[in-house]
Amino acid sequence: MQIDQIRSVYFIGAGGIGMSALIRYFLSLGKKVGGYDLTPSELTGTLSAEGAEIHYEDDPDLIPAAYKEKESTLVVFTPAVPQEHREFTWFREQGFTIQKRSQVLGLITRSGKGLCVAGTHGKTTTSTMLAHLLYQSHVKCNAFLGGISKNYATNLLLDPGNPYVVIEADEFDRSFHWLSPYMSVITSTDPDHLDIYGTEEAYLESFAHYTSLIQPGGVLLARKGITLEPRLQEGVRLYSYSRDEGDFHAENIRIGGGTIHIDFVGPDIRINDIELGVPVSINIENGVAAMAIAWLNGVTPDELRAGMASFRGVDRRFDFKVKNDRVVYLSDYAHHPSEIYQSIASIRELYAGRKITVVFQPHLYSRTQDFYKEFADSLSLADEVVLTDIYPARELPIPGISSQLILDHISTEIPKSLCRKEEMVAHLTDKNIDILITLGAGDIENYSTAISRMLENH
Numbered sequence: 001m002q003i004d005q006i007r008s009v010y011f012i013g014a015g016g017i018g019m020s021a022l023i024r025y026f027l028s029l030g031k032k033v034g035g036y037d038l039t040p041s042e043l044t045g046t047l048s049a050e051g052a053e054i055h056y057e058d059d060p061d062l063i064p065a066a067y068k069e070k071e072s073t074l075v076v077f078t079p080a081v082p083q084e085h086r087e088f089t090w091f092r093e094q095g096f097t098i099q100k101r102s103q104v105l106g107l108i109t110r111s112g113k114g115l116c117v118a119g120t121h122g123k124t125t126t127s128t129m130l131a132h133l134l135y136q137s138h139v140k141c142n143a144f145l146g147g148i149s150k151n152y153a154t155n156l157l158l159d160p161g162n163p164y165v166v167i168e169a170d171e172f173d174r175s176f177h178w179l180s181p182y183m184s185v186i187t188s189t190d191p192d193h194l195d196i197y198g199t200e201e202a203y204l205e206s207f208a209h210y211t212s213l214i215q216p217g218g219v220l221l222a223r224k225g226i227t228l229e230p231r232l233q234e235g236v237r238l239y240s241y242s243r244d245e246g247d248f249h250a251e252n253i254r255i256g257g258g259t260i261h262i263d264f265v266g267p268d269i270r271i272n273d274i275e276l277g278v279p280v281s282i283n284i285e286n287g288v289a290a291m292a293i294a295w296l297n298g299v300t301p302d303e304l305r306a307g308m309a310s311f312r313g314v315d316r317r318f319d320f321k322v323k324n325d326r327v328v329y330l331s332d333y334a335h336h337p338s339e340i341y342q343s344i345a346s347i348r349e350l351y352a353g354r355k356i357t358v359v360f361q362p363h364l365y366s367r368t369q370d371f372y373k374e375f376a377d378s379l380s381l382a383d384e385v386v387l388t389d390i391y392p393a394r395e396l397p398i399p400g401i402s403s404q405l406i407l408d409h410i411s412t413e414i415p416k417s418l419c420r421k422e423e424m425v426a427h428l429t430d431k432n433i434d435i436l437i438t439l440g441a442g443d444i445e446n447y448s449t450a451i452s453r454m455l456e457n458h
Contacts, residue, residue: 011035013078106178119187337374361440376409391442
């Protein structure tokens, strides 16, 4: 089913943040949109006010007639909905086209020009940066992002009728295999999600397969030096990029005093004196990738310069919470050893000679088991480390696997300690904080307000 064949879309589980983005997208196209959710919420109320027909009782008789036309209705469901759900069962028995969110994103990329950003890490910031570069330019775009853009306070950007759609291509559960990109960035292929893939080889194979999905006439922009064996269709152009080498790269990098300026260089482009709106050194590389794709799709040099300077970042990605002459505190979503290394290295480069204290909340028992030595190596780049308990997310504990395993392998030359997350603020109060970074993909962010208050008043 193609987008232009769809007249109505019915969402089972309409109140989720990811589902709401799709609801708003289809409403923007003029489609009839309705659905079911378990309970009313502020979000479902807003969606109803915007034109979605949502009800809260699981009853096939309540499905409006417009959504019972099989040939022109797409049904979208969230995996949280049980198989025995009555409306879900009715649509299945009637033979409707039923898809998950990741499949619908694939449908959208096949119907337009999908600009997709994949990779173990860096994809949320790079895709949000790319979306901002396009959206603030004359080119414009739609965008489905993996984080909340601080420029727009949303994970969804809309420009009805525009063919460009920026999408964060998630490798978890092989979701990105549903996509059909026009152009794609691959930022990194460091092994992750081994609880899903099993082996490093299977993980790398999934990226190789992903490259085969790029449309003929499109582009693959791969970070120089990553492990990747592309399988490109005929007519797909291959470019490399990195911080300081490759087809697209930066030159004349100036870092200091809390600011970063670069010159952007490509095969047929050079833009001097670009200021990074979020001045951390990993954003030099992210910015090169985002500017390259934006440039290849018609964004002008002046628009690129303005967009990079006005980019405000993503919630929980190098998110500065306190920044004054006395102390700096930022929160970052980093939860893979490579991300942690880049995060600490970026801050050390920006604030040379200052003491860096890191608080890290490990995410998943399985990831800790697979990478505890690598986590310890990356954290040893800091001047002091505090570890909290592992955030389990979807997992049950694994015997013998705890934060202590990481702590034992961190360099003995730096102060290191364990504390429960509930005691974190009190634990930090007694320390000499100069630069503080809290890292992790769990609920450590919930403590950022209290930490900020403590640092500002201490």
